[in-house]
Amino acid sequence: MKRICISEFMDPAAVQALTPGFDVRYEPGWVDQRPALLDALPEADALIVRNRTQVDAALLERSPALRVVGRLGVGLDNIDVGACRERGIQVIPAVGANARSVAEYVVTTAAMLLRGAYLASEQVAAGAWPRARLSEGREALGKTLGLIGYGDIGRQTAALAQAFGMQVVAYDPMLSPDDPVWASTGATCVSLETLLEQSDAVSLHVPLVAATRHLIEVGRLAAMKSGAVLINTARGGVVDESALADALRAGHLAGAALDVFEAEPLSAGSPLAGVPNLLLTPHIGGVTREANARVSMLIARQVRQALEEQA
Known part of the structure:
Protein backbone atom coordinates (compact mmCIF):
# COMPACT_ATOMS: atom_id res chain seq x y z
CA MET A 1 0.00 0.00 0.00
CA LYS A 2 1.38 3.40 -0.96
CA ARG A 3 2.21 5.79 1.88
CA ILE A 4 1.30 9.47 2.02
CA CYS A 5 2.93 11.68 4.68
CA ILE A 6 1.33 15.03 5.59
CA SER A 7 3.62 17.32 7.58
CA GLU A 8 1.43 20.41 8.08
CA PHE A 9 -2.22 21.07 8.85
CA MET A 10 -4.78 19.92 6.29
CA ASP A 11 -8.56 20.02 6.33
CA PRO A 12 -9.83 16.84 8.05
CA ALA A 13 -12.29 16.05 5.25
CA ALA A 14 -9.45 16.07 2.73
CA VAL A 15 -7.31 13.82 4.92
CA GLN A 16 -10.25 11.43 5.13
CA ALA A 17 -10.64 11.54 1.35
CA LEU A 18 -7.04 10.35 0.98
CA THR A 19 -7.37 7.45 3.40
CA PRO A 20 -9.11 4.75 1.31
CA GLY A 21 -6.47 2.73 -0.47
CA PHE A 22 -3.45 4.53 1.03
CA ASP A 23 -1.40 4.42 4.22
CA VAL A 24 -1.88 8.03 5.34
CA ARG A 25 0.38 9.41 8.06
CA TYR A 26 -1.03 12.77 9.13
CA GLU A 27 1.30 14.49 11.61
CA PRO A 28 1.00 18.30 11.32
CA GLY A 29 3.61 18.64 14.07
CA TRP A 30 6.26 17.18 11.78
CA VAL A 31 6.91 20.66 10.37
CA ASP A 32 8.63 21.47 13.68
CA GLN A 33 10.06 17.95 14.20
CA ARG A 34 12.26 17.45 11.18
CA PRO A 35 14.10 14.36 12.49
CA ALA A 36 10.77 12.60 13.00
CA LEU A 37 9.64 13.61 9.52
CA LEU A 38 12.86 12.34 7.95
CA ASP A 39 12.46 9.04 9.80
CA ALA A 40 8.98 8.61 8.29
CA LEU A 41 9.93 9.38 4.70
CA PRO A 42 12.03 6.43 3.45
CA GLU A 43 8.90 4.51 2.45
CA ALA A 44 6.74 7.51 1.52
CA ASP A 45 5.37 7.72 -2.01
CA ALA A 46 3.87 11.19 -1.49
CA LEU A 47 4.47 14.14 0.81
CA ILE A 48 2.00 16.96 1.40
CA VAL A 49 3.29 20.25 2.84
CA ARG A 50 2.41 23.89 3.29
CA ASN A 51 5.05 26.62 3.22
CA ARG A 52 7.26 25.77 6.19
CA THR A 53 8.38 22.21 5.48
CA GLN A 54 11.66 22.47 3.58
CA VAL A 55 11.63 19.98 0.72
CA ASP A 56 15.35 20.28 0.12
CA ALA A 57 18.18 18.02 -0.99
CA ALA A 58 18.60 16.47 2.47
CA LEU A 59 14.92 15.57 2.67
CA LEU A 60 14.85 14.16 -0.86
CA GLU A 61 17.93 12.08 -0.12
CA ARG A 62 15.96 10.40 2.71
CA SER A 63 12.94 9.81 0.44
CA PRO A 64 13.95 7.27 -2.24
CA ALA A 65 10.35 6.19 -2.95
CA LEU A 66 8.94 9.72 -3.19
CA ARG A 67 7.08 10.42 -6.43
CA VAL A 68 4.67 13.25 -5.56
CA VAL A 69 4.88 16.43 -3.48
CA GLY A 70 1.57 18.21 -2.89
CA ARG A 71 1.76 21.87 -1.87
CA LEU A 72 -1.15 23.26 0.16
CA GLY A 73 -0.75 26.68 -1.45
CA VAL A 74 0.95 28.10 -4.52
CA GLY A 75 4.40 29.40 -3.55
CA LEU A 76 7.19 26.91 -4.21
CA ASP A 77 10.19 28.60 -2.61
CA ASN A 78 10.30 25.95 0.16
CA ILE A 79 10.53 23.18 -2.45
CA ASP A 80 13.62 22.41 -4.50
CA VAL A 81 11.65 22.04 -7.72
CA GLY A 82 14.74 21.38 -9.83
CA ALA A 83 15.90 18.52 -7.61
CA CYS A 84 12.39 17.08 -7.65
CA ARG A 85 12.34 17.21 -11.43
CA GLU A 86 15.70 15.41 -11.64
CA ARG A 87 14.33 12.64 -9.44
CA GLY A 88 11.08 12.33 -11.37
CA ILE A 89 9.02 13.72 -8.51
CA GLN A 90 5.83 15.53 -9.51
CA VAL A 91 5.21 18.80 -7.65
CA ILE A 92 1.55 19.81 -7.39
CA PRO A 93 0.63 23.31 -6.14
CA ALA A 94 -2.96 24.31 -5.33
CA VAL A 95 -3.19 26.87 -8.11
CA GLY A 96 -6.16 29.21 -7.77
CA ALA A 97 -7.74 27.56 -4.75
CA ASN A 98 -6.92 30.34 -2.25
CA ALA A 99 -6.97 33.33 -4.62
CA ARG A 100 -10.29 34.69 -3.34
CA SER A 101 -9.10 34.72 0.26
CA VAL A 102 -5.93 36.62 -0.65
CA ALA A 103 -7.88 39.08 -2.79
CA GLU A 104 -10.31 39.83 0.05
CA TYR A 105 -7.42 40.28 2.48
CA VAL A 106 -5.72 42.77 0.17
CA VAL A 107 -8.72 44.93 -0.66
CA THR A 108 -10.15 45.09 2.86
CA THR A 109 -6.70 45.83 4.26
CA ALA A 110 -6.06 48.54 1.67
CA ALA A 111 -9.35 50.20 2.59
CA MET A 112 -8.57 49.91 6.28
CA LEU A 113 -5.09 51.40 5.91
CA LEU A 114 -6.36 54.26 3.76
CA ARG A 115 -9.04 55.04 6.34
CA GLY A 116 -6.44 54.90 9.13
CA ALA A 117 -9.08 54.65 11.86
CA TYR A 118 -8.81 51.11 13.17
CA LEU A 119 -5.79 51.22 15.45
CA ALA A 120 -7.25 53.42 18.19
CA SER A 121 -9.35 50.98 20.20
CA GLU A 122 -7.11 51.11 23.27
CA GLN A 123 -7.04 54.91 23.23
CA VAL A 124 -10.82 55.18 22.95
CA ALA A 125 -11.37 52.56 25.64
CA ALA A 126 -9.00 54.49 27.92
CA GLY A 127 -11.08 57.65 27.57
CA ALA A 128 -9.19 59.43 24.79
CA TRP A 129 -11.17 60.85 21.90
CA PRO A 130 -8.86 61.23 18.83
CA ARG A 131 -11.79 62.18 16.60
CA ALA A 132 -10.10 65.07 14.82
CA ARG A 133 -7.03 63.04 13.88
CA LEU A 134 -9.01 60.00 12.78
CA SER A 135 -11.36 62.13 10.69
CA GLU A 136 -8.54 62.61 8.17
CA GLY A 137 -8.93 59.10 6.73
CA ARG A 138 -9.48 58.52 3.03
CA GLU A 139 -12.12 56.65 1.05
CA ALA A 140 -11.15 53.87 -1.34
CA LEU A 141 -13.45 55.38 -3.97
CA GLY A 142 -11.41 56.94 -6.76
CA LYS A 143 -8.06 55.83 -5.38
CA THR A 144 -5.54 53.87 -7.42
CA LEU A 145 -4.52 50.34 -6.49
CA GLY A 146 -1.22 49.18 -8.00
CA LEU A 147 -0.70 45.44 -8.38
CA ILE A 148 2.83 44.17 -8.84
CA GLY A 149 2.20 40.82 -10.51
CA GLY A 154 -3.93 39.88 -8.86
CA ARG A 155 -6.90 39.68 -11.23
CA GLN A 156 -9.33 38.68 -8.50
CA THR A 157 -7.94 41.51 -6.36
CA ALA A 158 -8.52 43.92 -9.23
CA PHE A 164 -14.96 49.56 -4.29
CA GLY A 165 -14.64 52.17 -7.03
CA MET A 166 -10.85 51.99 -7.21
CA GLN A 167 -8.80 52.39 -10.37
CA VAL A 168 -6.39 49.51 -10.98
CA VAL A 169 -2.96 49.64 -12.56
CA ALA A 170 -0.68 46.64 -12.77
CA TYR A 171 2.89 45.72 -13.65
CA ASP A 172 3.74 42.24 -14.84
CA PRO A 173 6.78 41.67 -17.09
CA MET A 174 5.34 38.28 -18.09
CA LEU A 175 2.37 39.95 -19.82
CA SER A 176 2.70 42.05 -22.97
CA PRO A 177 0.94 45.43 -23.09
CA ASP A 178 -1.40 44.09 -25.80
CA ASP A 179 -2.38 40.94 -23.88
CA PRO A 180 -6.20 40.65 -23.93
CA VAL A 181 -6.27 40.26 -20.14
CA TRP A 182 -5.87 44.03 -19.71
CA ALA A 183 -9.02 44.84 -21.65
CA SER A 184 -11.01 41.96 -20.18
CA THR A 185 -10.23 42.92 -16.57
CA GLY A 186 -10.22 46.69 -16.86
CA ALA A 187 -6.73 47.13 -15.42
CA THR A 188 -4.11 49.39 -17.00
CA CYS A 189 -0.68 48.00 -17.85
CA VAL A 190 2.07 50.31 -16.60
CA SER A 191 5.77 50.23 -15.80
CA LEU A 192 6.89 49.57 -12.24
CA GLU A 193 8.09 53.15 -11.92
CA THR A 194 4.73 54.55 -13.05
CA LEU A 195 2.86 52.21 -10.73
CA LEU A 196 4.83 53.38 -7.70
CA GLU A 197 4.34 57.04 -8.63
CA GLN A 198 0.58 56.79 -9.19
CA SER A 199 -0.70 54.26 -6.67
CA ASP A 200 -2.40 55.15 -3.41
CA ALA A 201 -2.10 51.48 -2.41
CA VAL A 202 0.45 48.96 -3.68
CA SER A 203 0.01 45.19 -3.35
CA LEU A 204 2.58 42.53 -4.17
CA HIS A 205 1.72 39.34 -6.06
CA VAL A 206 5.05 37.91 -7.23
CA PRO A 207 7.04 34.79 -6.35
CA LEU A 208 10.31 35.04 -4.46
CA VAL A 209 13.10 34.51 -6.99
CA ALA A 210 16.46 36.20 -7.48
CA ALA A 211 14.90 38.99 -9.54
CA THR A 212 12.25 39.82 -6.92
CA ARG A 213 14.32 39.61 -3.73
CA HIS A 214 14.11 43.06 -2.11
CA LEU A 215 12.22 44.31 -5.16
CA ILE A 216 10.74 46.88 -2.79
CA GLU A 217 13.81 48.48 -1.25
CA VAL A 218 14.75 51.93 -0.05
CA GLY A 219 14.80 53.49 -3.51
CA ARG A 220 11.43 52.11 -4.59
CA LEU A 221 9.85 52.93 -1.24
CA ALA A 222 11.03 56.53 -1.72
CA ALA A 223 9.53 56.47 -5.24
CA MET A 224 6.10 55.58 -3.89
CA LYS A 225 3.49 58.29 -3.68
CA SER A 226 3.66 60.16 -0.38
CA GLY A 227 0.94 58.85 1.92
CA ALA A 228 0.53 55.60 0.02
CA VAL A 229 0.10 52.22 1.72
CA LEU A 230 1.85 48.92 0.99
CA ILE A 231 0.50 45.37 1.35
CA ASN A 232 2.56 42.20 1.01
CA THR A 233 0.86 38.81 0.92
CA ALA A 234 3.40 37.34 -1.54
CA ARG A 235 6.72 36.43 0.07
CA GLY A 236 8.66 38.22 2.80
CA GLY A 237 11.92 38.54 0.91
CA VAL A 238 10.27 40.71 -1.72
CA VAL A 239 10.28 43.65 0.72
CA ASP A 240 13.29 45.07 2.54
CA GLU A 241 11.79 45.06 6.02
CA SER A 242 14.28 47.51 7.56
CA ALA A 243 13.74 50.00 4.74
CA LEU A 244 9.97 49.69 5.13
CA ALA A 245 10.23 50.33 8.87
CA ASP A 246 12.23 53.49 8.15
CA ALA A 247 9.69 54.69 5.57
CA LEU A 248 6.84 54.25 8.06
CA ARG A 249 8.68 55.92 10.91
CA ALA A 250 9.52 58.87 8.65
CA GLY A 251 5.86 59.22 7.69
CA HIS A 252 6.50 58.84 3.94
CA LEU A 253 4.04 55.94 3.85
CA ALA A 254 0.71 56.17 5.65
CA GLY A 255 0.64 52.49 6.50
CA ALA A 256 1.59 48.97 5.57
CA ALA A 257 0.43 45.42 6.14
CA LEU A 258 2.76 42.42 6.04
CA ASP A 259 1.43 38.88 6.04
CA VAL A 260 4.79 37.36 5.09
CA PHE A 261 8.32 37.85 6.39
CA GLU A 262 11.90 37.11 5.44
CA ALA A 263 12.12 34.75 8.42
CA GLU A 264 9.00 33.01 9.67
CA PRO A 265 7.94 33.05 12.43
CA LEU A 266 9.04 36.67 12.90
CA SER A 267 11.78 36.77 15.49
CA ALA A 268 11.80 38.90 18.62
CA GLY A 269 13.76 42.09 18.09
CA SER A 270 12.73 42.42 14.46
CA PRO A 271 13.13 45.91 12.94
CA LEU A 272 9.36 45.78 12.46
CA ALA A 273 8.66 45.78 16.20
CA GLY A 274 6.94 48.93 17.39
CA VAL A 275 6.69 50.51 13.94
CA PRO A 276 3.70 52.88 13.63
CA ASN A 277 0.81 52.23 11.24
CA LEU A 278 1.96 48.70 10.55
CA LEU A 279 -0.32 45.64 10.59
CA LEU A 280 1.31 42.21 10.96
CA THR A 281 -0.41 38.86 10.39
CA PRO A 282 1.17 35.38 10.49
CA HIS A 283 1.03 34.27 6.82
CA ILE A 284 -2.72 33.74 6.76
CA GLY A 285 -3.73 35.88 3.77
CA GLY A 286 -4.70 32.81 1.78
CA VAL A 287 -5.89 30.72 4.73
CA THR A 288 -9.56 30.95 5.63
CA ARG A 289 -11.94 28.11 6.48
CA GLU A 290 -13.24 28.13 2.93
CA ALA A 291 -9.84 28.39 1.26
CA ASN A 292 -8.35 25.69 3.47
CA ALA A 293 -11.15 23.33 2.49
CA ARG A 294 -10.72 24.10 -1.22
CA VAL A 295 -6.91 23.89 -1.15
CA SER A 296 -6.88 20.69 0.88
CA MET A 297 -9.47 18.87 -1.23
CA LEU A 298 -7.81 19.96 -4.48
CA ILE A 299 -4.46 18.58 -3.35
CA ALA A 300 -6.06 15.40 -1.96
CA ARG A 301 -7.70 14.69 -5.30
CA GLN A 302 -4.64 15.51 -7.39
CA VAL A 303 -2.21 13.55 -5.19
CA ARG A 304 -4.58 10.56 -5.28
CA GLN A 305 -4.85 10.81 -9.06
CA ALA A 306 -1.07 11.09 -9.49
CA LEU A 307 -0.39 8.03 -7.33
CA GLU A 308 -3.11 5.99 -9.01
CA GLU A 309 -1.73 6.84 -12.46
CA GLN A 310 1.70 5.66 -11.33
CA ALA A 311 0.34 2.32 -10.10
Missing part, protein backbone atom coordinates in the same frame (compact mmCIF):
# COMPACT_ATOMS: atom_id res chain seq x y z
CA TYR A 150 -1.03 40.18 -12.37
CA GLY A 151 -1.78 36.48 -12.21
CA ASP A 152 -4.96 34.89 -10.90
CA ILE A 153 -4.72 36.46 -7.43
CA ALA A 159 -12.16 42.88 -9.55
CA LEU A 160 -12.84 43.43 -5.84
CA ALA A 161 -11.00 46.77 -5.84
CA GLN A 162 -13.03 47.94 -8.83
CA ALA A 163 -16.19 47.08 -6.92
Whole structure:
Protein backbone atom coordinates (compact mmCIF):
# COMPACT_ATOMS: atom_id res chain seq x y z
CA MET A 1 0.00 0.00 0.00
CA LYS A 2 1.38 3.40 -0.96
CA ARG A 3 2.21 5.79 1.88
CA ILE A 4 1.30 9.47 2.02
CA CYS A 5 2.93 11.68 4.68
CA ILE A 6 1.33 15.03 5.59
CA SER A 7 3.62 17.32 7.58
CA GLU A 8 1.43 20.41 8.08
CA PHE A 9 -2.22 21.07 8.85
CA MET A 10 -4.78 19.92 6.29
CA ASP A 11 -8.56 20.02 6.33
CA PRO A 12 -9.83 16.84 8.05
CA ALA A 13 -12.29 16.05 5.25
CA ALA A 14 -9.45 16.07 2.73
CA VAL A 15 -7.31 13.82 4.92
CA GLN A 16 -10.25 11.43 5.13
CA ALA A 17 -10.64 11.54 1.35
CA LEU A 18 -7.04 10.35 0.98
CA THR A 19 -7.37 7.45 3.40
CA PRO A 20 -9.11 4.75 1.31
CA GLY A 21 -6.47 2.73 -0.47
CA PHE A 22 -3.45 4.53 1.03
CA ASP A 23 -1.40 4.42 4.22
CA VAL A 24 -1.88 8.03 5.34
CA ARG A 25 0.38 9.41 8.06
CA TYR A 26 -1.03 12.77 9.13
CA GLU A 27 1.30 14.49 11.61
CA PRO A 28 1.00 18.30 11.32
CA GLY A 29 3.61 18.64 14.07
CA TRP A 30 6.26 17.18 11.78
CA VAL A 31 6.91 20.66 10.37
CA ASP A 32 8.63 21.47 13.68
CA GLN A 33 10.06 17.95 14.20
CA ARG A 34 12.26 17.45 11.18
CA PRO A 35 14.10 14.36 12.49
CA ALA A 36 10.77 12.60 13.00
CA LEU A 37 9.64 13.61 9.52
CA LEU A 38 12.86 12.34 7.95
CA ASP A 39 12.46 9.04 9.80
CA ALA A 40 8.98 8.61 8.29
CA LEU A 41 9.93 9.38 4.70
CA PRO A 42 12.03 6.43 3.45
CA GLU A 43 8.90 4.51 2.45
CA ALA A 44 6.74 7.51 1.52
CA ASP A 45 5.37 7.72 -2.01
CA ALA A 46 3.87 11.19 -1.49
CA LEU A 47 4.47 14.14 0.81
CA ILE A 48 2.00 16.96 1.40
CA VAL A 49 3.29 20.25 2.84
CA ARG A 50 2.41 23.89 3.29
CA ASN A 51 5.05 26.62 3.22
CA ARG A 52 7.26 25.77 6.19
CA THR A 53 8.38 22.21 5.48
CA GLN A 54 11.66 22.47 3.58
CA VAL A 55 11.63 19.98 0.72
CA ASP A 56 15.35 20.28 0.12
CA ALA A 57 18.18 18.02 -0.99
CA ALA A 58 18.60 16.47 2.47
CA LEU A 59 14.92 15.57 2.67
CA LEU A 60 14.85 14.16 -0.86
CA GLU A 61 17.93 12.08 -0.12
CA ARG A 62 15.96 10.40 2.71
CA SER A 63 12.94 9.81 0.44
CA PRO A 64 13.95 7.27 -2.24
CA ALA A 65 10.35 6.19 -2.95
CA LEU A 66 8.94 9.72 -3.19
CA ARG A 67 7.08 10.42 -6.43
CA VAL A 68 4.67 13.25 -5.56
CA VAL A 69 4.88 16.43 -3.48
CA GLY A 70 1.57 18.21 -2.89
CA ARG A 71 1.76 21.87 -1.87
CA LEU A 72 -1.15 23.26 0.16
CA GLY A 73 -0.75 26.68 -1.45
CA VAL A 74 0.95 28.10 -4.52
CA GLY A 75 4.40 29.40 -3.55
CA LEU A 76 7.19 26.91 -4.21
CA ASP A 77 10.19 28.60 -2.61
CA ASN A 78 10.30 25.95 0.16
CA ILE A 79 10.53 23.18 -2.45
CA ASP A 80 13.62 22.41 -4.50
CA VAL A 81 11.65 22.04 -7.72
CA GLY A 82 14.74 21.38 -9.83
CA ALA A 83 15.90 18.52 -7.61
CA CYS A 84 12.39 17.08 -7.65
CA ARG A 85 12.34 17.21 -11.43
CA GLU A 86 15.70 15.41 -11.64
CA ARG A 87 14.33 12.64 -9.44
CA GLY A 88 11.08 12.33 -11.37
CA ILE A 89 9.02 13.72 -8.51
CA GLN A 90 5.83 15.53 -9.51
CA VAL A 91 5.21 18.80 -7.65
CA ILE A 92 1.55 19.81 -7.39
CA PRO A 93 0.63 23.31 -6.14
CA ALA A 94 -2.96 24.31 -5.33
CA VAL A 95 -3.19 26.87 -8.11
CA GLY A 96 -6.16 29.21 -7.77
CA ALA A 97 -7.74 27.56 -4.75
CA ASN A 98 -6.92 30.34 -2.25
CA ALA A 99 -6.97 33.33 -4.62
CA ARG A 100 -10.29 34.69 -3.34
CA SER A 101 -9.10 34.72 0.26
CA VAL A 102 -5.93 36.62 -0.65
CA ALA A 103 -7.88 39.08 -2.79
CA GLU A 104 -10.31 39.83 0.05
CA TYR A 105 -7.42 40.28 2.48
CA VAL A 106 -5.72 42.77 0.17
CA VAL A 107 -8.72 44.93 -0.66
CA THR A 108 -10.15 45.09 2.86
CA THR A 109 -6.70 45.83 4.26
CA ALA A 110 -6.06 48.54 1.67
CA ALA A 111 -9.35 50.20 2.59
CA MET A 112 -8.57 49.91 6.28
CA LEU A 113 -5.09 51.40 5.91
CA LEU A 114 -6.36 54.26 3.76
CA ARG A 115 -9.04 55.04 6.34
CA GLY A 116 -6.44 54.90 9.13
CA ALA A 117 -9.08 54.65 11.86
CA TYR A 118 -8.81 51.11 13.17
CA LEU A 119 -5.79 51.22 15.45
CA ALA A 120 -7.25 53.42 18.19
CA SER A 121 -9.35 50.98 20.20
CA GLU A 122 -7.11 51.11 23.27
CA GLN A 123 -7.04 54.91 23.23
CA VAL A 124 -10.82 55.18 22.95
CA ALA A 125 -11.37 52.56 25.64
CA ALA A 126 -9.00 54.49 27.92
CA GLY A 127 -11.08 57.65 27.57
CA ALA A 128 -9.19 59.43 24.79
CA TRP A 129 -11.17 60.85 21.90
CA PRO A 130 -8.86 61.23 18.83
CA ARG A 131 -11.79 62.18 16.60
CA ALA A 132 -10.10 65.07 14.82
CA ARG A 133 -7.03 63.04 13.88
CA LEU A 134 -9.01 60.00 12.78
CA SER A 135 -11.36 62.13 10.69
CA GLU A 136 -8.54 62.61 8.17
CA GLY A 137 -8.93 59.10 6.73
CA ARG A 138 -9.48 58.52 3.03
CA GLU A 139 -12.12 56.65 1.05
CA ALA A 140 -11.15 53.87 -1.34
CA LEU A 141 -13.45 55.38 -3.97
CA GLY A 142 -11.41 56.94 -6.76
CA LYS A 143 -8.06 55.83 -5.38
CA THR A 144 -5.54 53.87 -7.42
CA LEU A 145 -4.52 50.34 -6.49
CA GLY A 146 -1.22 49.18 -8.00
CA LEU A 147 -0.70 45.44 -8.38
CA ILE A 148 2.83 44.17 -8.84
CA GLY A 149 2.20 40.82 -10.51
CA TYR A 150 -1.03 40.18 -12.37
CA GLY A 151 -1.78 36.48 -12.21
CA ASP A 152 -4.96 34.89 -10.90
CA ILE A 153 -4.72 36.46 -7.43
CA GLY A 154 -3.93 39.88 -8.86
CA ARG A 155 -6.90 39.68 -11.23
CA GLN A 156 -9.33 38.68 -8.50
CA THR A 157 -7.94 41.51 -6.36
CA ALA A 158 -8.52 43.92 -9.23
CA ALA A 159 -12.16 42.88 -9.55
CA LEU A 160 -12.84 43.43 -5.84
CA ALA A 161 -11.00 46.77 -5.84
CA GLN A 162 -13.03 47.94 -8.83
CA ALA A 163 -16.19 47.08 -6.92
CA PHE A 164 -14.96 49.56 -4.29
CA GLY A 165 -14.64 52.17 -7.03
CA MET A 166 -10.85 51.99 -7.21
CA GLN A 167 -8.80 52.39 -10.37
CA VAL A 168 -6.39 49.51 -10.98
CA VAL A 169 -2.96 49.64 -12.56
CA ALA A 170 -0.68 46.64 -12.77
CA TYR A 171 2.89 45.72 -13.65
CA ASP A 172 3.74 42.24 -14.84
CA PRO A 173 6.78 41.67 -17.09
CA MET A 174 5.34 38.28 -18.09
CA LEU A 175 2.37 39.95 -19.82
CA SER A 176 2.70 42.05 -22.97
CA PRO A 177 0.94 45.43 -23.09
CA ASP A 178 -1.40 44.09 -25.80
CA ASP A 179 -2.38 40.94 -23.88
CA PRO A 180 -6.20 40.65 -23.93
CA VAL A 181 -6.27 40.26 -20.14
CA TRP A 182 -5.87 44.03 -19.71
CA ALA A 183 -9.02 44.84 -21.65
CA SER A 184 -11.01 41.96 -20.18
CA THR A 185 -10.23 42.92 -16.57
CA GLY A 186 -10.22 46.69 -16.86
CA ALA A 187 -6.73 47.13 -15.42
CA THR A 188 -4.11 49.39 -17.00
CA CYS A 189 -0.68 48.00 -17.85
CA VAL A 190 2.07 50.31 -16.60
CA SER A 191 5.77 50.23 -15.80
CA LEU A 192 6.89 49.57 -12.24
CA GLU A 193 8.09 53.15 -11.92
CA THR A 194 4.73 54.55 -13.05
CA LEU A 195 2.86 52.21 -10.73
CA LEU A 196 4.83 53.38 -7.70
CA GLU A 197 4.34 57.04 -8.63
CA GLN A 198 0.58 56.79 -9.19
CA SER A 199 -0.70 54.26 -6.67
CA ASP A 200 -2.40 55.15 -3.41
CA ALA A 201 -2.10 51.48 -2.41
CA VAL A 202 0.45 48.96 -3.68
CA SER A 203 0.01 45.19 -3.35
CA LEU A 204 2.58 42.53 -4.17
CA HIS A 205 1.72 39.34 -6.06
CA VAL A 206 5.05 37.91 -7.23
CA PRO A 207 7.04 34.79 -6.35
CA LEU A 208 10.31 35.04 -4.46
CA VAL A 209 13.10 34.51 -6.99
CA ALA A 210 16.46 36.20 -7.48
CA ALA A 211 14.90 38.99 -9.54
CA THR A 212 12.25 39.82 -6.92
CA ARG A 213 14.32 39.61 -3.73
CA HIS A 214 14.11 43.06 -2.11
CA LEU A 215 12.22 44.31 -5.16
CA ILE A 216 10.74 46.88 -2.79
CA GLU A 217 13.81 48.48 -1.25
CA VAL A 218 14.75 51.93 -0.05
CA GLY A 219 14.80 53.49 -3.51
CA ARG A 220 11.43 52.11 -4.59
CA LEU A 221 9.85 52.93 -1.24
CA ALA A 222 11.03 56.53 -1.72
CA ALA A 223 9.53 56.47 -5.24
CA MET A 224 6.10 55.58 -3.89
CA LYS A 225 3.49 58.29 -3.68
CA SER A 226 3.66 60.16 -0.38
CA GLY A 227 0.94 58.85 1.92
CA ALA A 228 0.53 55.60 0.02
CA VAL A 229 0.10 52.22 1.72
CA LEU A 230 1.85 48.92 0.99
CA ILE A 231 0.50 45.37 1.35
CA ASN A 232 2.56 42.20 1.01
CA THR A 233 0.86 38.81 0.92
CA ALA A 234 3.40 37.34 -1.54
CA ARG A 235 6.72 36.43 0.07
CA GLY A 236 8.66 38.22 2.80
CA GLY A 237 11.92 38.54 0.91
CA VAL A 238 10.27 40.71 -1.72
CA VAL A 239 10.28 43.65 0.72
CA ASP A 240 13.29 45.07 2.54
CA GLU A 241 11.79 45.06 6.02
CA SER A 242 14.28 47.51 7.56
CA ALA A 243 13.74 50.00 4.74
CA LEU A 244 9.97 49.69 5.13
CA ALA A 245 10.23 50.33 8.87
CA ASP A 246 12.23 53.49 8.15
CA ALA A 247 9.69 54.69 5.57
CA LEU A 248 6.84 54.25 8.06
CA ARG A 249 8.68 55.92 10.91
CA ALA A 250 9.52 58.87 8.65
CA GLY A 251 5.86 59.22 7.69
CA HIS A 252 6.50 58.84 3.94
CA LEU A 253 4.04 55.94 3.85
CA ALA A 254 0.71 56.17 5.65
CA GLY A 255 0.64 52.49 6.50
CA ALA A 256 1.59 48.97 5.57
CA ALA A 257 0.43 45.42 6.14
CA LEU A 258 2.76 42.42 6.04
CA ASP A 259 1.43 38.88 6.04
CA VAL A 260 4.79 37.36 5.09
CA PHE A 261 8.32 37.85 6.39
CA GLU A 262 11.90 37.11 5.44
CA ALA A 263 12.12 34.75 8.42
CA GLU A 264 9.00 33.01 9.67
CA PRO A 265 7.94 33.05 12.43
CA LEU A 266 9.04 36.67 12.90
CA SER A 267 11.78 36.77 15.49
CA ALA A 268 11.80 38.90 18.62
CA GLY A 269 13.76 42.09 18.09
CA SER A 270 12.73 42.42 14.46
CA PRO A 271 13.13 45.91 12.94
CA LEU A 272 9.36 45.78 12.46
CA ALA A 273 8.66 45.78 16.20
CA GLY A 274 6.94 48.93 17.39
CA VAL A 275 6.69 50.51 13.94
CA PRO A 276 3.70 52.88 13.63
CA ASN A 277 0.81 52.23 11.24
CA LEU A 278 1.96 48.70 10.55
CA LEU A 279 -0.32 45.64 10.59
CA LEU A 280 1.31 42.21 10.96
CA THR A 281 -0.41 38.86 10.39
CA PRO A 282 1.17 35.38 10.49
CA HIS A 283 1.03 34.27 6.82
CA ILE A 284 -2.72 33.74 6.76
CA GLY A 285 -3.73 35.88 3.77
CA GLY A 286 -4.70 32.81 1.78
CA VAL A 287 -5.89 30.72 4.73
CA THR A 288 -9.56 30.95 5.63
CA ARG A 289 -11.94 28.11 6.48
CA GLU A 290 -13.24 28.13 2.93
CA ALA A 291 -9.84 28.39 1.26
CA ASN A 292 -8.35 25.69 3.47
CA ALA A 293 -11.15 23.33 2.49
CA ARG A 294 -10.72 24.10 -1.22
CA VAL A 295 -6.91 23.89 -1.15
CA SER A 296 -6.88 20.69 0.88
CA MET A 297 -9.47 18.87 -1.23
CA LEU A 298 -7.81 19.96 -4.48
CA ILE A 299 -4.46 18.58 -3.35
CA ALA A 300 -6.06 15.40 -1.96
CA ARG A 301 -7.70 14.69 -5.30
CA GLN A 302 -4.64 15.51 -7.39
CA VAL A 303 -2.21 13.55 -5.19
CA ARG A 304 -4.58 10.56 -5.28
CA GLN A 305 -4.85 10.81 -9.06
CA ALA A 306 -1.07 11.09 -9.49
CA LEU A 307 -0.39 8.03 -7.33
CA GLU A 308 -3.11 5.99 -9.01
CA GLU A 309 -1.73 6.84 -12.46
CA GLN A 310 1.70 5.66 -11.33
CA ALA A 311 0.34 2.32 -10.10
